[in-house]
Amino acid sequence: MEKRVFSGIQPTGSPHLGNYLGAFRNWVALQEDYDAFYCIVDLHTLTLPWDPAALERRSIEGAAALFAAGIDPAGTVVFRQSHVAQHAELAWILTCVARMGELRRMIQFKEKSRGGDAESIGAGLFAYPVLQAADVLLYQAHGVPVGEDQRQHIELMRDLAIRFNSQFGDTFVVPEAYIPKEGARIMALDDPADKMSKSSKRPNSVVNLTDEPELVAKKIKSAVTDSGRDVIAGGDKPALTNLLMIFSLFDGSTVPELEERFAGSGYGDFKTALAETVIEGLRPIRERYLELMGDPAELNRLLAEGAAKAAAVAEGTIASVWERVGLGPRPGPQ
Numbered sequence: 487m488e489k490r491v492f493s494g495i496q497p498t499g500s501p502h503l504g505n506y507l508g509a510f511r512n513w514v515a516l517q518e519d520y521d522a523f524y525c526i527v528d529l530h531t532l533t534l535p536w537d538p539a540a541l542e543r544r545s546i547e548g549a550a551a552l553f554a555a556g557i558d559p560a561g562t563v564v565f566r567q568s569h570v571a572q573h574a575e576l577a578w579i580l581t582c583v584a585r586m587g588e589l590r591r592m593i594q595f596k597e598k599s600r601g602g603d604a605e606s607i608g609a610g611l612f613a614y615p616v617l618q619a620a621d622v623l624l625y626q627a628h629g630v631p632v633g634e635d636q637r638q639h640i641e642l643m644r645d646l647a648i649r650f651n652s653q654f655g656d657t658f659v660v661p662e663a664y665i666p667k668e669g670a671r672i673m674a675l676d677d678p679a680d681k682m683s684k685s686s687k688r689p690n691s692v693v694n695l696t697d698e699p700e701l702v703a704k705k706i707k708s709a710v711t712d713s714g715r716d717v718i719a720g721g722d723k724p725a726l727t728n729l730l731m732i733f734s735l736f737d738g739s740t741v742p743e744l745e746e747r748f749a750g751s752g753y754g755d756f757k758t759a760l761a762e763t764v765i766e767g768l769r770p771i772r773e774r775y776l777e778l779m780g781d782p783a784e785l786n787r788l789l790a791e792g793a794a795k796a797a798a799v800a801e802g803t804i805a806s807v808w809e810r811v812g813l814g815p816r817p818g819p820q
């Protein structure tokens with residue numbers, strides 16, 4: 487069997503530079519050598535308060551962003567999670583294999599539930615890493631290309647796969663996290679201690695893939711920098727380290743090469759060059775995105791085609807899970 491990768495993006499907002507540099511770029515590269523499944527994980531979006539009127543549009547935008555970044559619908563399976571019912575079915579069975587203690591340890595749960603009243607936090611937010619495990623295990627994926635923030639969730643899905651396999655017999659491939667060495671954590675432009683994030687309430691913290699060139703330039707110009715004058719990366723220069731990383735990932739130069747190129751320049755010149763590089767890097771993606779969004783029917787057709795291919799694989803896995811846990815053979819169509 488060709489090795490398989492699975493990953494997903496939540497339709498929680500407009501995809502941004504962090505999603506592109508930390509995830510999509512690698513997803514595009516991996517589709518050359520792997521059987522690739524990329525999913526718009528709309529069920530995950532329901533774990534925090536959401537806008538029902540926006541969910542479908544955001545899901546279609548997520549698909550457009552993936553195709554615009556270079557995902558090829560001819561060879562790669564792109565689909566909406568909610569269109570393949572086996573995700574929710576396997577999630578329930580794995581919820582019964584997971585333990586409260588291991589879910590309670592998830593950093594993202596701790597972060598996203600912080601500040602709220604612990605008693606009124608949605609149970610979905612607590613259980614969602616199990617749904618994420620189901621997403622990957624259904625496809626017998628070997629690799630899960632994600633940003634650094636997802637490492638702990640991949641560890642959990644490995645534990646669940648190993649536990650299930652030893653309790654019920656070999657059923658799942660135990661997946662590995664494929665985390666890029668560079669770009670795995672792009673930080674907010676206005677606060678290098680905070681991850682660049684779709685759901686940020688601060689528009690200047692994020693460069694969206696659809697931002698117009700003038701807006702990209704404005705956001706980069708207003709990005710925070712560190713004390714001092716030199717354009718150098720380092721532990722005590724978190725803002726410049728982040729900006730240099732973004733520059734390097736678009737431009738192909740290493741960070742030391744960029745430090746040399748900008749030695750003696752002020753922050754202003756550096757930011758102008760960075761803005762030009764980012765604008766040029768995003769230009770083809772943005773243009774293709776706008777073109778794709780002009781034909782939502784075609785995007786829906788591609789997603790339906792993807793869901794049919796995904797369901798065929800997912801059904802094979804869930805059928806063996808049912809047999810192994812004692813639910814018996816799957817009934818035919820109702």
Ligand code: AQP
Binds near residue numbers: 497499631635669683
């Ligand atoms: N800042 C980032 N740097 C590098 N990689 C990132 N990813 C997200 N933010 C960064 C990676 O993008 C993929 C899709 O992410 P997601 O949609 O599942 O949600 P997320 O990780 O929760 O991303 P956001 O933007 O922070 O969304 P919200 O605000 O909704 O939580 C993943 O592989 C992720 O690692």
